[in-house]
Amino acid sequence: MTRAFPVDPHSYARPNEVVVQHLSLDLTADFEEHRLAGSATFDLEHRSAGATELVLDTWHLDIRNVAGADGAALPWELGEHDPVLGRPLTIQVGAADRVVVSYATDPEEARAVQWLEPQQTASGKQFLFTQSQPILARTWIPCQDSPAVRATYDATVRVPSDLMAVMSAENPVERSADGVYRFAMPQPVPAYLIALGVGDLEFREIGSRSGVYAEPSVVEDAAWEFADTERMIEAAERLYGPYRWGRYDMLVLPPSFPYGGMENPRLTFVTPTVLAGDRSLVTLIAHELAHSWSGNLVTNATWNDVWLNEGFTVYFETRIDEEMYGAAYTSMILRLGLQELERAVEQEKPRDTWLELDLTDPDDGPSKIPYEKGSLFLRLIEETVGRERFDAFLRTYFDTFAFESMDTPTFLGYLDRELLRHASVTPEQLQVEAWVHGPGVPENAPHFESDAFDRVDEQVTRLLTGTPAADLRTDDWVSQQWVAFVRALPVDAPATLLAEVDGQFGFSGSGNIEVATAWLELAVESGYAFAAPVVDQALSDFLTRHGRALYIRKVYEKLAATDRGLARAREIYAQARPGYHSVSQVTIDKIVGRP
Template identity: 40%
Template sequence: MAPVDPHSFTDSAHPFTVHISLTLYFDFPSSTISAATLLSLAAPYSGDLTLDTRSLSISAVLDPVSLSPLPFSLSPAQPDPVIGQSLTVSLSGQSQVLVVSKTSPSSSALQWLSPPQTFNKTHPFVYTQCQSIHARSVFPCQDTPAARIKYSAKLNIPSQLSAVMSAKHEGRRPPLPAEAHGVCEDAKWCGDDRIVEEFVMEQPIPPYLFAFAIGELGFREVGPRTRVYSEAAPTVLDAAAREFAETEEMIKAGEALFGPYDWERFDLLVLPPSFPYGGMENPRMVFLTPTLIKGDSSGAQVVAHELAHSWTGNLITNKNNNHFWLNEGWTTYAERRIVEAVQGENRAALSIALGWKALVEEMERFKDNLEFTKLKMNQAGIDPDDVYSRVPYDKGFQFLWRIERQIGRPAFDDFLKKYIATFKFQSIDTDMFLDFLKENIPGIENEIDLKLWTEGTGLPPDAMELVSNIYSKIVSLVNEFNLGKIPREDEVSDWRGQEWELYLKSLPKSVEASQIKALDACYRLSESKDYEVRVAFLQLAISARCGDYYNEVEKTLKEVGRMKYLRPLYTALVQGDGREEEKAVARRIFSDACGGYHPIAKGIIEAILAKHV
């Protein structure tokens, strides 16, 4: 008997759940969900079954056939700060278990938004973010990607709202009293102001891909298998439809590269600004930050990344978070191939260059804890959110790109398609991947140090920074800036956000305040609508202790909740000696803004402030 995952109580001696049927009642005034969770095993089982929970109130565990109580216990009494509490149920030949539970208002997976926090200011909104280990705060489950599940869900919600899920929509209808299953009082369940939305996920997915959003939603058609959804604000929907107009072309490019698209729909949901990530690859319904709507289609590169997950991550999944690079390294490689096919080599080259910059920064971030510069790492006792970084993405990309360079792209493409066909709908680890690699590319271990790449710290000597024409031009302009010259307008007239982002991230951190002001006077980068550009510029301004821009820093930190922006700006404010004024600014901004941050983002920023303030 042993755990299958350092972030789960799931025991290797216990059977996996194969299907979950959920009945969920959403109570917006209390920011809670009452749930009946029916877990189905592959076969009848006798003995203890252990499930993961976090901040759940368990009111009953029942045999669903007889509705008789089943013995259960929650432990430890003081929940583990990373993985929560285990729910252990004693079975005697059952193949199903019914758990009645209720979420906490502080559920780590859920953000409840009051009407003033939404686009339209009229109705409330709620959405999930279950990656990496947050599904357990919505319903009890074996919350490990090693356990793939199919599911169905009935969502009882206020009738003026609508719901979307990472599943097929089956219908919308009035609720029935028999559906309550002890979730809540029948009268409450069946009020005239309630409606039930039904969904089904017919392919087995890891629990972290469970997702829903509920609010005042509208949509635009952007392709034969893609709608873009958002709160029903026409300006947002129209802008998103324009930004993501290439989606069907990207899907076709993905199919040509990686094989059939197995999820039928590829819909997109633009969430409120508090969403903590750029995107989340929930099958059939990708979640996106509104900061991707830039007006130049460059935001679609994140869509390409989430689309690539349809093959690498959703079809083939890392067995646990120690092997997260199998999801993200493969997907970063696949994303850049899609971008190259649809938007051209220059766009892909810029993405690779920006990825290299980010990877070098992460090596510096983890210089005192090199474990997290590995691909195959040990995260036992570590919250995955605390060590989330670009390492799995871009070191993973570099590893796969190194293999491609060794054997050539045609051979690598054949290998890639065979890899996907072999492991689809499975969860694997690094050793399984390496065995498959050596079996299908004989002698590769003699050409590339596979152990150094997967288990070594830092960057291997055969990692490579891509040099392209556009990158060389940017570097030359950086060199001129270091000599006191601001780029001329004709030199940057064709630049989009990625060029400016790479330029700013290539500048030395010791830029003088006068240089910062001169650059901004020409190009107003501090006010850019592209947050990648704005945040890169504001980091330089903070490093230069250019207090003129602290109002813009505050505005940015209050506008968005994406961790890609929050983490570097708060860190820049508090890191280093003699920055008491900046630390006070950070504390004040966080106090004002944290109510609008997702629980995951809030926890990350609290940790940064606790470390440096």
């Protein structure tokens, strides 16, 4: 029996009545008008007897025509605009199994799409990219914009002939002479995983099934930075089964991309901030790769279930890290993750620290709670039942629910039935209810030891008891230890001490976004940023150089905590905002109080 779709509070779609099975896009990218225009053709399945209406999600789309496969017009209506959900497009399809919607995006309201001017790119040419997660696909495609609804798709995209188009699909590796590109995605995916990038791109192969697209001045550095990708794929397959998406390629985007990475199938979108030059930040690739199983293969049914996506992926990412770089390295990642979780719990309302969320607007973005608390919960299960048993359970889980969606109640029932009972463990012993439907971090959370961080603590103690920064033993430290070092410095440390460590270790000029963020948070909270022109300049450079939402959000939040800092935040933001993607704009607008 076909499983029913869950009720999604963030979508108008009614997939239990009529559901999209395949999407064909035919779009032209107009860089002058900042508009995508063309058609979306939907192949339909009628799942309910007598169902005659197809309901699609839209957001400020210009719907120009709706017709059946024979070209005959079909009756349609746009509902009232909701500030979170947009407008439902209701089409009277009757018994038709194919519908064509002709439309265009709004230049100002297509929030998934960012159009970049030549001065905003490395190559000096125009660029566009989409970022549809969580509910922004409806801003550039009329669709059933719920993570539970999956469809295959193909696309024809027309772009200027000096640019190259790529999608989360089977991609070309060379530029088309006429600017016309055709794509196919044979595996069914939810709408948020449909992605488009257009720019001055080149391709470099880095493995038998992996490669990187980037602007010409960036592509060689990116290929070097991501050289371990094929080994990561092999490590992931050893853990949880075959990679089922054909190729795993990456697209390095301009600095305004709001995330570290976006796990678009076959083509992960990546921030240039991971190109540190020393491969110190490539665990991000492990995270996005892990999404090929958790998130892309088995997808959260609604955005309130996002921990089933991100929590699983953080856990899987650290298992890949352990396979690649060893347990000592992974213990540092786990300790830093626990720090992030503890900070998030302090900052969030108690209800927002549950694993099963109750989101009003998914585009506000979840905190680190579903990521780190979800991963920690899985670590607890692993410790309780044993790694071998837990790995076998996860591999079966991914096989059983491949290309399907999963909600929290269904997963908890499956966990109890297929794992806990066989291990003679009860949900009460694990405190499952406290983890999933309770605030904060339960008392039975795992803890992680790290000799590498113990050495950091020793050097911080030496520094605070009078040892000059130049005499600290830091020669073999990796970036995670530097982050831990900065976080361990007291907020009330004297300005002379902060100036000394900055002069010795160059934190203000760090090209590592993790280290730079930790340092700027400390500098702002301590007040040092307002006393040292070099740090204030670093602060401005950091916030205007890129738009990676998680990191700029941290710094803006520290600034907004005081009147002086808020004034400085607004000064910087006035300059930086035009270069941010709408995902980052929405987040920072609220922090700095922009109407």
